[in-house]
Amino acid sequence: xxxxxxxxxxxxxxxxxxxxxxxxxxxxxxxxxxxxxxxxxxxxxxxxxxxxxxxxxxxxxxxxxxxxxxxxxxxxxxxxxxxxxxxxxxxxxxxxxxxxxxxxxxxxxxxxxxxxxxxxxxxxxxxxxxxxxxxxxxxxxxxxxxxxxxxxxxxxxxxxxxxxxxxxxxxxxxxxxxxxxxxxxxxxxxxxxxxxxxxxxxxxxxxxxxxxxxxxxxxxxxxxxxxxxxxxxxxxxxxxxxxxxxxxxxxxxxxxxxxxxxxxxxxxxxxxxxxxxxxxxxxxxxxxxxxxxxxxxxxxxxxxxxxxxxxxxxxxxxxxxxxxxxxxxxxxxxxxxxxxxxxxxxxxxxxxxxxxxxxxxxxxxxxxxxxxxxxxxxxxxxxxxxxxxxxxxxxxx
Amino acid sequence: xxxxxxxxxxxxxxxxxxxxxxxxxxxxxxxxxxxxxxxxxxxxxxxxxxxxxxxxxxxxxxxxxxxxxxxxxxxxxxxxxxxxxxxxxxxxxxxxxxxxxxxxxxxxxxxxxxxxxxxxxxxxxxxxxxxxxxxxxxxxxxxxxxxxxxxxxxxxxxxxxxxxxxxxxxxxxxxxxxxxxxxxxxxxxxxxxxxxxxxxxxxxxxxxxxxxxxxxxxxxxxxxxxxxxxxxxxxxxxxxxxxxxxxxxxxxxxxxxxxxxxxxxxxxxxxxxxxxxxxxxxxxxxxxxxxxxx
Numbered sequence: 001x002x003x004x005x006x007x008x009x010x011x012x013x014x015x016x017x018x019x020x021x022x023x024x025x026x027x028x029x030x031x032x033x034x035x036x037x038x039x040x041x042x043x044x045x046x047x048x049x050x051x052x053x054x055x056x057x058x059x060x061x062x063x064x065x066x067x068x069x070x071x072x073x074x075x076x077x078x079x080x081x082x083x084x085x086x087x088x089x090x091x092x093x094x095x096x097x098x099x100x101x102x103x104x105x106x107x108x109x110x111x112x113x114x115x116x117x118x119x120x121x122x123x124x125x126x127x128x129x130x131x132x133x134x135x136x137x138x139x140x141x142x143x144x145x146x147x148x149x150x151x152x153x154x155x156x157x158x159x160x161x162x163x164x165x166x167x168x169x170x171x172x173x174x175x176x177x178x179x180x181x182x183x184x185x186x187x188x189x190x191x192x193x194x195x196x197x198x199x200x201x202x203x204x205x206x207x208x209x210x211x212x213x214x215x216x217x218x219x220x221x222x223x224x225x226x227x228x229x230x231x232x233x234x235x236x237x238x239x240x241x242x243x244x245x246x247x248x249x250x251x252x253x254x255x256x257x258x259x260x261x262x263x264x265x266x267x268x269x270x271x272x273x274x275x276x277x278x279x280x281x282x283x284x285x286x287x288x289x290x291x292x293x294x295x296x297x298x299x300x301x302x303x304x305x306x307x308x309x310x311x312x313x314x315x316x317x318x319x320x321x322x323x324x325x326x327x328x329x330x331x332x333x334x335x336x337x338x339x340x341x342x343x344x345x346x347x348x349x350x351x352x353x354x355x356x357x358x359x360x361x362x363x364x365x366x367x368x369x370x371x372x373x374x375x376x377x378x379x380x381x382x383x384x385x386x387x388x389x390x391x392x393x394x395x396x397x
Numbered sequence: 398x399x400x401x402x403x404x405x406x407x408x409x410x411x412x413x414x415x416x417x418x419x420x421x422x423x424x425x426x427x428x429x430x431x432x433x434x435x436x437x438x439x440x441x442x443x444x445x446x447x448x449x450x451x452x453x454x455x456x457x458x459x460x461x462x463x464x465x466x467x468x469x470x471x472x473x474x475x476x477x478x479x480x481x482x483x484x485x486x487x488x489x490x491x492x493x494x495x496x497x498x499x500x501x502x503x504x505x506x507x508x509x510x511x512x513x514x515x516x517x518x519x520x521x522x523x524x525x526x527x528x529x530x531x532x533x534x535x536x537x538x539x540x541x542x543x544x545x546x547x548x549x550x551x552x553x554x555x556x557x558x559x560x561x562x563x564x565x566x567x568x569x570x571x572x573x574x575x576x577x578x579x580x581x582x583x584x585x586x587x588x589x590x591x592x593x594x595x596x597x598x599x600x601x602x603x604x605x606x607x608x609x610x611x612x613x614x615x616x617x618x619x620x621x622x623x624x625x626x627x628x629x630x631x632x633x634x635x636x637x638x639x640x641x642x643x644x645x646x647x648x649x650x651x652x653x654x655x656x657x658x659x660x661x662x663x664x665x666x667x668x669x670x671x672x673x674x675x676x677x678x679x680x681x682x683x684x685x686x687x688x689x690x691x
Contacts, residue, residue, distance in 0.1 A: 038517060038520055039517055039519070040519065041519055043518075043519075104517075106518060192539070195521075210539050231535070232535055232536065233521075233538065233539050235521070250525075250535065250538060250539075251536060271530060272525055272528070273525050273535075275522065290522075290526070313525065313526060330522075356519075358519070358522060
């Protein structure tokens with residue numbers, strides 16, 4: 001009897017030790033597990049050409065959906081760089097590792113008459129035939145550059161992009177041959193990652209860097225035209241219209257610069273970073289900010305005409321539909337601002353904050369296309385706000 | 398933002414960024430300074446933990462005696478041990494409790510470091526939601542990841558090895574000698590298991606995290622040394638006799654030869670122990686020595 005009670009006591013003590021150990025392990029595993037945002041997942045937006053939407057998925061491939069019959073095509077999955085995702089999949093080096101999903105693609109694809117282009121976080125640029133998504137060329141043909149986060153832009157037969165190595169590149173858009181590269185480092189500025197998509201206008205390439213400087217390069221040879229230093233990293237895509245460059249920075253300012261010489265026209269301060277590309281309509285700038293507000297500014301003077309509080313951070317580039325500018329918050333609330341009436345309307349809420357929306361919106365035939373982090377292409381009617389059936393982006397392994 | 402993020406993570410992240418901005422945007426310096434500050438804030442808890450460990454170490458001979466005395470009666474042994482703990486003011490669960498209280502702080506610091514480093518584009522975007530509306534914070538970002546030739550955003554093998562070494566030293570110093578062979582074996586296993594585990598994790602994570610772990614371990618080693626000396630690191634290696642320390646072996650083996658139960662005494666002095674040793678104070682002899690010196 002005494003022996004049994006001793007055994008019981010010993011068991012209960014062992015049980016307690018076991019329970020405490022398990023509890024500590026669980027707390028440790030949760031607490032010391034992967035922190036949100038360590039893994040490169042990607043947020044490529046969609047681009048529509050001939051009734052087909054192209055976008056890069058989190059599985060690391062270019063996907064094309066025919067919007068008439070909803071048939072889909074996929075390019076070959078792009079391969080990760082030399083360095084993997086680390087033992088616990090927490091290092092985004094070499095191409096992302098969202099549970100081993102694939103190489104992250106951040107930039108929206110760019111298309112020409114024959115080809116579609118994407119850039120991967122693995123440090124490669126790919127060109128595919130529009131018809132069948134067969135690979136036309138890859139740059140670099142061997143090895144990898146540093147991760148490419150911004151998108152590519154094609155102009156006059158040349159493809160331009162910036163890399164995390166702090167260089168901007170120009171390639172022959174037809175063949176993928178290297179044309180020139182330009183270093184963002186100088187005596188005054190150190191080299192840092194370029195995570196922005198460039199804008200091309202009048203023989204000039206405009207691009208920002210995380211070294212807090214905004215650059216203008218000559219597209220002919222990559223020579224530097226001018227620089228504009230800010231107080232924060234520049235990751236937004238610039239908007240270039242009628243000789244003015246509008247660019248948002250992490251120093252909370254939206255700048256309007258003379259495209260010719262980079263001199264400041266005006267600047268406007270918000271409460272957080274400008275991550276999204278601004279939109280110009282009818283002489284007004286609509287600028288979405290990570291402080292959860294959309295600022296309406298006079299394009300000529302920068303004075304604030306209005307502001308709309310959407311209460312959630314905004315990272316996606318907006319789109320225009322008739323007289324409405326459409327925005328989507330990171331939590332999935334879609335709003336429409338009527339530019340004529342200066343009024344705000346919530347169109348829809350997709351997925352109620354369970355997924356993140358960071359990539360640019362796309363619009364075609366009155367339907368808004370939103371790439372969400374759950375491998376779906378959500379569709380919302382731009383007029384009524386009705387949520388339409390989603391397109392599945394996953395092709396599996 | 399949930400309460401954990403609002404109360405713990407957000408202030409820590411902003412502290413890291415502000416400290417970095419003071420030191421030219423150097424994130425490595427920021428990690429080291431904040432780790433020191435957090436350690437200073439946790440000093441009362443750390444001190445009580447180390448003091449408890451030291452008391453436990455000092456108590457080992459008495460525990461060994463008890464174990465031998467009540468080798469056959471585990472219940473009695475447990476009662477006697479508890480009485481001894483009570484008498485000396487030691488709370489065996491105290492060390493664990495202190496660790497449990499400290500754990501969330503270390504987790505918060507780890508999470509803040511990883512978030513502030515903003516390695517992937519998603520990380521940088523997420524960071525924006527944690528920032529206070531201070532100019533110093535906005536202007537400091539993105540933080541420089543270069544520190545003493547290391548890229549804090551990428552894994553570093555050498556730093557990972559340092560994590561293992563410093564953790565092993567710290568654990569070895571804090572390790573109390575155990576009279577229970579099973580317990581001693583477990584301690585020995587833990588001594589190698591944790592440093593190896595953390596080394597493996599460090600190889601996979603950005604170097605900013607191992608830098609925090611190394612700094613933390615070094616601070617703990619210094620505190621431990623100041624308070625309790627080299628502890629387990631200076632003790633002689635254990636014999637094969639059930640993992641006991643050599644200095645206790647003579648006493649225990651003599652007790653084993655003659656059980657205290659047989660004589661009804663608490664402490665048994667054997668013939669060997671009655672013989673004068675070199676270090677023992679001998680009144681007559683020592684008085685003579687003293688006179689000679691005079």
